[in-house]
Amino acid sequence: MKFLELPPRFFFFTGKGGVGKTSLSCATAMHLAGQGKQVLLVSTDPASNVGQVFGQAIGNTITRIHGVPGLSALEIDPQQAAQQYRERIVGPVRGTLPDDIVNGIEEQLSGACTTEIAAFDEFTALLTDSVLTADYDHIIFDTAPTGHTIRLLQLPGAWSDFLEAGKGDISCLGPLAGLDKQRAQYKAAVQALADARRTRLVLVARAQQATLREVARTHAELAGVGLSQQYLVINGVLPPEEAAHDPLAAAICAHERAALDAIPEVLKALPRDRVALKPFNLVGLDALRQLLVTTASQAPSTHAVPVALDAPSLSELVDDIAEDGRGLVMLMGKGGVGKTTLAAAIAVELAHRGLPVHLTTSDPAAHLTETLSGALDNLTVSRIDPHIETERYRQHVLATKGAQLDAQGRALLDEDLRSPCTEEIAVFQAFSHIIREAGKKFVVMDTAPTGHTLLLLDATGAYHREIARQMAGTGLHYITPMMQLQDPRQTKVLIVTLAETTPVLEAANLQADLRRAGIEPWAWIINNSIAAATPNSPLLRQRACHELREIDAVATRHARRYAVVPLLKEEPVGVDRLLELTARPSLITERA
Known part of the structure; x- marks a missing residue:
């Protein structure tokens, strides 16, 4: 190497x-x-x-x-x-x-x-x-x-x-x-x-x-x-x-x-x-030792790989979402699991059913416009750009608080607003605005990878605590963004993962973090499943066999509701292919 x-x-x-x-x-x-x-x-x-x-x-x-x-x-x-x-x-x-x-x-x-x-x-x-x-x-x-x-x-x-x-x-x-x-x-x-x-x-x-x-x-x-x-x-x-x-x-x-x-x-x-x-998950010393060396392919596993999954399509998961007529749908998870594609697919399916949808992302590295590669009635697309939101916030503060200051005071305010922490406030405000919009239509949000999203939720929680402190004893009614995220009637959190050991463990840790914040995930989506694609390649069949244990773990231990989306031959880019994605067979169930 x-x-x-x-x-x-x-x-x-x-x-x-x-x-x-x-x-x-x-x-x-x-x-x-x-x-x-x-x-x-x-x-x-x-x-x-x-x-x-x-x-x-x-x-x-x-x-x-x-x-x-x-x-x-x-x-x-x-x-x-x-x-x-x-x-x-x-x-x-x-x-x-x-x-x-x-x-x-x-x-x-x-x-x-x-x-x-x-x-x-x-x-x-x-x-x-x-x-x-x-x-x-x-x-x-x-x-x-x-x-x-x-x-x-x-x-x-x-x-x-x-x-x-x-x-x-x-x-x-x-x-x-x-x-x-x-x-x-x-x-x-x-x-x-x-x-x-x-x-x-x-x-x-x-x-x-x-x-x-x-x-x-x-x-x-x-x-x-x-x-x-x-x-x-x-x-x-x-x-x-x-x-x-x-x-x-x-x-x-x-x-x-x-x-x-x-x-x-x-x-x-x-x-x-x-x-x-490699035909195996890269967990453990033996697997890691084989990563950087060229080895002969292992013999295919004799364990059965399902030829077909008799299960509902992803569109049936959207059926339950669509019943409410509006609300926030947030896709969360580790980077690289396909949140952007699935967020776009869900948004396109909802819009295709005639429902007004705003598709947005808080991921700095997301490519929603490339994934959509086209337009659709009832669908608007946006991105929370940290640089744009920070500049907008700066200009707003200068125009309001700064209007009453003399030249020296305005210069000091302008310097203060160039603090690296101004971005945190600006992105949180944009996030809060989008949450409010979900009271009138569907807002489907492709979030940044887990760590970034948890930092954003930290800011949301800090704001909630401050508002609660200020409003204590006033008798006035108030709703904070965190309260909206905690309300399952207003927000559905979908955790996206892959059928591999580490991504499933990370998704479970994310679920635990969300629950500590009072947010109960609504469903899990296992994306790009090789087992659901029924391959013939010996290497892919081995990887498919390894997936079965992880899919079972999600079904029996982690999720009340989940879906499995197969790995596709063609990349789901463009409105037509995204619609095909939501119509393909997937595995979805709900435990009592």
Whole structure:
């Protein structure tokens, strides 16, 4: 593998969700440890699953990996990091300042922005020559999906500029003196990221046109922040010999070949590796050891794979949604599971039935317009663009609060609104507006990958608590966005997953997080099921057999209502194909 040649100290694996960053980073860490190196594997993903891959608990402390001498791992827990960060700021003033001021500081530090700053604090410490990392020859970062990673890597420059200008206030950053102590650490982190002798960035993609376009954008954005030492890994490529007697495998191979033939120009010059699709789930040490080596195909499993599933179509799931005539339908889950496609399919089916529908996304990397590739009566499409929403919010505040200020006061307000945390407020406001719109029509929302969505829900919860505090004792009726999300008559949350071990575990963890917030998921959708597509390819049949246990786990342990959508020969792009998707057989049931 080219990306493993002359390995530098720091590796970054990044790319769109679901392309296999975690599997590749774990396999790379094992490979380097197997050469006698001391290796630290770090996950910066808010929805980390490194512990699930290795089959042991890891968490927010450096932990030795059983069975792999020389390898340790760390999962940066954003919530735990945020709590420690808040305590560093509030602890010294507790008992010194009045309680109401201390409580105010704690409330101001309860938002998602503080969570991201805290995780970033831990991240930068690992990029510098600290006591914590001095004993490691290699540090490998399994980063979050693309949009989150870009923001994380841009933060060093953003915070540097922010601190240099002396901007911000306690609601965003806490006491500036505390952050100012981190100035040298941030500068060293930026230098490490930009040094090609120390840092190698591995762009992970699948042989799919949309994924390769996303990687091309990531390449340009990362080069723009100084990460020029980039390698490209095309992961999960179906071996051509599998296409011999299977129309599904032949179609997959043809699509992958066409995608690679049309690879974006900016990616052609990058050193490139190709990793074959394996017939097994990449969980456990034995599976990971086989990922980066070429092995002969295993004999096909003798377990039966269902030839056909006698089950309702996805449109029957839409039947229950359509009965209410309006409401918010939110699709949530890990990146790469197909939320965008399924959100578009559900929205198109509802609109095709004559119902007014607003299809929107909060995912920075979503491609709704490309998926739709056309227009339809009763359907409007939008996107919550963080940059646009932030600028709109800034202009609104300047036009209202700023109208009463003198020139100096307006300039100070303008500086304050350039805080990185202004985006959090702006995106939350746009999200709240869309929730209100669901009282009149259907709003189908394709959400960002799990970690981003949970941060947005954190902001929603913080707003709810503040409104409840202000309204306590007034006797006035009020409804917050969080109350609407918790009302099953107004909101249906669909958790999207794949029939694989790690995605199902992550979906179950997401469901637990939602339930802690008082939100009960309405249904699960298992997308791109090979078992439901009844393949003939030996490799695909093996993967189909592995799926059956996961589908059963969803049916019997996790979901009250669920659907299985088969892997398709043709990519469901365009209104006509999306309508076909909702009419295809799928498996749906409801437990008592």
